[in-house]
Amino acid sequence: MSQAVVKVSTLVSYLKSKIDQDNYLQRILVSGEISNFVHHRSGHWYFTLKDEASRLSCVMFSSSASRSKYYPKDGDKVILQANTSVFESSGQLQLYVTGIKLDGIGDLHIQFELLKKKLFEEGYFDENHKLEIPKYPMRIGLITGKNTAAREDVVSTLARRWPIADLVEINTLVQGEAASAQIIQAIGKMEKEEVDVLLLVRGGGSIEDLWAFNDEALAKCIYHCTIPIITGVGHEIDTTIVDYVSDLRAPTPTGACEIATPDQEDVKQNLALLKQALIKQCRSDVEFERAQVNRFKNMTWFISPGTLVDQRKMKLDYISNRLQIVSYSSQKKRIELEQVSQNFKSLVSKKLHQVGLEVQTKAQFINQNVMQRFDRENKKLGSMIHLLDAYSPLNVLKRGYSITSNSKGICTSVKQVQVGDELTVRLTDGELITKVNRKESRHGN
Amino acid sequence: MATKKTFEQSMERLNIIVDLLEKNEQPLDETIKLFEEGLGLVQECDKQLKGFEKKIDELASKKVEE
Numbered sequence: 001m002s003q004a005v006v007k008v009s010t011l012v013s014y015l016k017s018k019i020d021q022d023n024y025l026q027r028i029l030v031s032g033e034i035s036n037f038v039h040h041r042s043g044h045w046y047f048t049l050k051d052e053a054s055r056l057s058c059v060m061f062s063s064s065a066s067r068s069k070y071y072p073k074d075g076d077k078v079i080l081q082a083n084t085s086v087f088e089s090s091g092q093l094q095l096y097v098t099g100i101k102l103d104g105i106g107d108l109h110i111q112f113e114l115l116k117k118k119l120f121e122e123g124y125f126d127e128n129h130k131l132e133i134p135k136y137p138m139r140i141g142l143i144t145g146k147n148t149a150a151r152e153d154v155v156s157t158l159a160r161r162w163p164i165a166d167l168v169e170i171n172t173l174v175q176g177e178a179a180s181a182q183i184i185q186a187i188g189k190m191e192k193e194e195v196d197v198l199l200l201v202r203g204g205g206s207i208e209d210l211w212a213f214n215d216e217a218l219a220k221c222i223y224h225c226t227i228p229i230i231t232g233v234g235h236e237i238d239t240t241i242v243d244y245v246s247d248l249r250a251p252t253p254t255g256a257c258e259i260a261t262p263d264q265e266d267v268k269q270n271l272a273l274l275k276q277a278l279i280k281q282c283r284s285d286v287e288f289e290r291a292q293v294n295r296f297k298n299m300t301w302f303i304s305p306g307t308l309v310d311q312r313k314m315k316l317d318y319i320s321n322r323l324q325i326v327s328y329s330s331q332k333k334r335i336e337l338e339q340v341s342q343n344f345k346s347l348v349s350k351k352l353h354q355v356g357l358e359v360q361t362k363a364q365f366i367n368q369n370v371m372q373r374f375d376r377e378n379k380k381l382g383s384m385i386h387l388l389d390a391y392s393p394l395n396v397l398k399r400g401y402s403i404t405s406n407s408k409g410i411c412t413s414v415k416q417v418q419v420g421d422e423l424t425v426r427l428t429d430g431e432l433i434t435k436v437n438r439k440e441s442r443h444g445n
Numbered sequence: 446m447a448t449k450k451t452f453e454q455s456m457e458r459l460n461i462i463v464d465l466l467e468k469n470e471q472p473l474d475e476t477i478k479l480f481e482e483g484l485g486l487v488q489e490c491d492k493q494l495k496g497f498e499k500k501i502d503e504l505a506s507k508k509v510e511e
Contacts, residue, residue: 279505286497289452293490296459301466302487305480308466312473 009088016086019093025084030095031103032056034076047072049080049095058082060097070101077103101206108207112214115241119216124223130247131228136262137196139166141227143186146171150203150232150253157254162261168193174202179212184221191227197260198227200242201253204235213240222246232256397428414439452493455486462486 006014019025032049039045043062048055058080060068072078081099086092119125140158144151151171158167170189172182183200190198200222202213212218213233219241222229232250233240243249250256300307389395393403403426404411411417417436425432450458462483465471471479 279501282497282501286494286501289456289490289497290494292456293487293494296463296483296487297491299463301480302484308469308476308480309473311469312476 008091012086012088012091015091016088019084019086022084027081027083027098030056030080030082032078032080034072034078035074037072037074045072045097047074049078056095057092058095058097060100064098068100072100079103108211112207112241115214115216115219116244119219119241119245124219125244129223131226133228133230133248133260134196136267137162137165137260139168139193139195140260141190141193141195141198142167142169142201143172143183143190143198144169144201144253145174148174148203150174150201153252153254154199154201154257157257158261161258161263163264165196165261168195173212175205175209175212180215180218183212184218187221187225187229191225195227198225198229199232199253199256199260200229200246201232201250201256202234203253204238207238210234210238210240213242215241218242219245230256230260394428397426402427414441450486450489452490452497455490455493459483459486459490 030049032051035048035050035055037045037047043065045060045065047058047060049058050056070078078100079102080095080097082095082097085094085096087094123129142151142154144154151169155167158165168190170186172186173179174183187198187200202210210233213231222231222242222245228247230248230250231240231242231246232253232255233243234252236251239249248259250259296302393401397403405424405426406417406421408416411423417423417439419436419439421436423434423436425434462479465479466476466483469476
């Protein structure tokens with residue numbers, strides 16, 4: 001056998017160090033039932049923790065035992081907080097108990113889970129309903145217990161991070177029957193105070209201690225509160241109903257304050273950066289405008305305003321040039337016109353002359369013709385007159401004939417005349433007005 | 446021009462004046478009026494800009510109060 005032989009004390013010592021160094025065996029929570037409880041006169045408590053299958057000896061030194069609110073008795077079901085180690089004298093595995101409490105929480109756990117399920121189903125934990133936490137709150141509400149460590153944590157964190165904000169504090173009970181009603185009232189007051197954000201905090205404790213924060217009415221009040229609420233109840237591991245319903249859940253009171261506030265150092269740094277950026281931006285804006293103004297300044301007209309008039313002068317020259325051209329061309333047109341009118345005139349007068357001659361010849365011809373005809377007709381007329389003269393009744397009258405007429409005309413028969421009629425007898429040199437006295441007809445005619 | 450123009454307004458007006466002068470369609474006496482106004486505005490803008498630059502320098506050198 002080449003294997004080394006070790007002394008029992010060496011082995012036990014080795015075992016102890018192994019167990020002591022195992023973190024999984026230190027500060028553990030163990031549940032079981034108490035038996036063989038002994039309160040030694042030194043103040044230490046000795047007992048055995050057992051369940052249906054196993055048992056372990058336990059010791060709780062007077063330093064821890066004296067602080068315990070619970071006094072054990074055989075048969076109690078308990079939860080221990082303990083470190084595991086080996087008692088070297090006996091080589092026995094032992095629990096070194098640092099805390100002990102009755103294991104009565106089973107009931108509350110069930111209640112908690114039921115309420116949580118109910119509120120969840122009713123939509124009280126809805127993420128969409130959660131209010132946004134303001135970035136730079138200037139008025140912060142704090143609801144917590146008077147003179148508690150939680151309050152101190154918040155106040156000191158606020159002083160460090162964001163002292164500029166006003167703190168509005170309402171102290172309430174944070175444990176026991178009346179606590180939740182007081183907290184509900186406090187939230188109502190905070191709404192009237194118009195704070196930007198509200199912290200509801202409490203230090204750690206057992207589930208019984210924190211039970212006020214698992215209240216249904218309080219949960220609904222937080223849900224309907226118009227101010228964003230940050231909760232920081234207990235330590236990291238403790239979760240209460242208000243944590244689910246609040247707008248933000250912080251692990252601790254300090255954490256709640258940290259979430260609610262910006263760090264003033266960060267803000268200052270940020271401000272300095274913003275200031276730099278602002279100045280830079282302003283300068284570049286002004287530079288841009290400067291360039292614009294310089295553009296105007298350097299414009300031709302502003303440097304040599306004469307150009308404005310020059311352009312006009314050029315335009316004037318151009319126009320007068322055009323005018324000259326136009327007047328020249330109009331002169332030309334006039335000459336042309338005169339020429340044309342001259343031509344026209346001579347043409348017309350020539351034509352007139354020609355027509356005049358024609359007229360003259362025609363007139364002469366007509367004249368001649370007419371005169372000849374006139375002569376002829378005149379002669380014809382002379383012979384006619386002569387003839388007519390020969391037949392004229394006037395000549396007959398000269399020879400002693402007369403013409404008798406009554407009112408109806410010339411009378412050629414005695415039958416046309418009645419006795420007593422007035423007759424006119426025309427002689428060659430006048431007329432006789434006569435009256436018929438008697439009528440004698442000549443027969444045979 | 447009873448009311449004093451802002452920098453922005455002055456620049457806007459200047460742009461309009463320059464456009465008009467460029468087109469050069471208005472009667473000459475109007476051109477001269479525009480020219481006179483434009484020159485005044487350029488000087489005014491220049492003055493204002495100098496004021497801005499000075500103000501920025503002043504503000505930038507100021508310490509943030511603790």
